Amino acid sequence: MSDTPLAPSPAPLSSAPVPPAPAPPAPLLSGPVLSAPLLSAPLLSARIIDWFASSGRALPWREPGFPAWGILVSEFMLQQTPVARVIPRLAEWLERWPTPGALASVPPGEAVRAWANLGYPRRALWLHAAAVTITERHDGVVPQGVDDLLALPGVGDYTARAVSVFAYGHRHPVVDTNTRRVIARAIDGNQEPAPPSNSRDLAAMDRLLPESVEDARVFNAGAMELGAIVCTARAPKCGECPIADACAWRLAGYPAYEGKRKAVQKKYEGSDRHVRGLIMAELRAAHVPVTRAEIDSLWPDAVQRERALAGLVADGLAVNAETGYVLP
DNA sequence: AACACGTGGCG
DNA sequence: TCGCCAAGTGT
Incomplete structure (x- = not known):
């Protein structure tokens, strides 16, 4: 299936994704880019609402009665991590810590360990800190207002609005x-x-x-x-x-993107993030302090290794104990 | 504003 | 194979 005799191959203008299967549309607009929807906003939103009802995925956090705490946890986990990887971790998490108070009562390192390989472990630290704040300042109830949510660590503009809307039904753009x-x-x-x-x-x-x-x-x-x-x-x-x-x-005929390219993601292999990841995996797996020797065996470049370790300590993800490094 | 920050799957 | 991408946030 390597030969595609039917491929029209019209001079690739860029490396942009090939226009979707049902090739270019019928009538192309000749004028400039539109500034308003062709469909009125109500019609357009109605189409999307109907489509969502019939074709949206049945995800855990969309189940009726899913708790606000569960929504908050899911939103933390979904920050830059694909849905498929979040689903099993979320279930484990909520079974173990069904309320913010439950999470707040354990050391932050437990959250980091349970975060496992979801990536960006600072999110686990932030989620734990958010649980503490919710417990101490909001009577253990996830706040409803965007401003209160925004004040929680790790909660930015997206997450604050998502929780206010999806957990509590408030009306905001997300x-x-x-x-x-x-x-x-x-x-x-x-x-x-x-x-x-x-x-x-x-x-x-x-x-x-x-x-x-x-x-x-x-x-x-x-x-x-x-x-x-x-x-x-x-x-x-x-x-x-x-x-x-x-x-x-x-x-408009699927014009290729002209604007500013988003910065290319730096290579992971051999990066500081890579080294941090190796150290964190070691800390998560260990239930006794990880010795210097063990950390040294993780990465050959001493300078980079020290930079990564110091960074983790500075971020609060690793703590220098008597006999080695441990989760906080 | 631009970058750092994990990890893994897919085309 | 390897670059792109994934329900972002903080600095």
């Missing part, structure tokens, strides 16, 4: 990387969004947000879901998209 891509394509006619700008992105989402509190919640989730499983970064499935006929990017 913008994540998926939503940004959907808006960039469907509304702005661009393959990729411009670099994130909080005020701009929230305003854009706010213009589409249904008035009804319940519709707004579902629309927020639906826009994210659409970006996650249909309007994907690499090979969007426009054939499955509920708003394909109104998509500005599609109607």
Whole structure:
């Protein structure tokens, strides 16, 4: 299946993802990029809401009655970690620590250990610290307001809004990387969004947000879901998209992205992050202090090794005990 | 604003 | 194979 005689191969303008399967659309717009949706906002949101009801995934945190604490934990775990890897860890976590108070009562290192290989272990530390704050300052109840949530460590603008909306049903725009891509394509006619700008992105989402509190919640989730499983970064499935006929990017003929490229992710192999990861894996696995000798055996370059270890200590992820290093 | 920060799966 | 990407946050 290596030869594709049918491939039209029209001079690749860039390395941009090939326009989705059902090749370029029928009528191309000749004019400039649109500044408003072709579909009225209510019509567009209704399409996404209906599509979400029929095609959205049944994820744990979408189950009726899923606790606010569970939503908060899931949002922490989902920061830069794929859904499939989060699901089993989340279940374990909530079984062990069903409330913020339960988590707050154990040392932070326990949270880091249970975080396992989800990546970015500082999130486990932040989640533990958030549980402590919730326990001490909010009577053990996850706060509902965006400002209170924002004050928690590790909770930024996305997570604060997501919890307020998905756990409590408040009406706010929620913008994540998926939503940004959907808006960039469907509304702005661009393959990729411009670099994130909080005020701009929230305003854009706010213009589409249904008035009804319940519709707004579902629309927020639906826009994210659409970006996650249909309007994907690499090979969007426009054939499955509920708003394909109104998509500005599609109607413009899938122009390649022109704007600023997002910084290329630095190579992981051999990086400081790599070394930190090796040390953290060792600390998680050990139930007695990890000796210097053991740490030294993890990575040959002493300078880089020390930098990584010092960084972990500075971040509070490792503690220098009498006989070696331990989780906090 | 640009970068650091883990880990693994997929095309 | 290897670069891109994944429900971001903090500095």
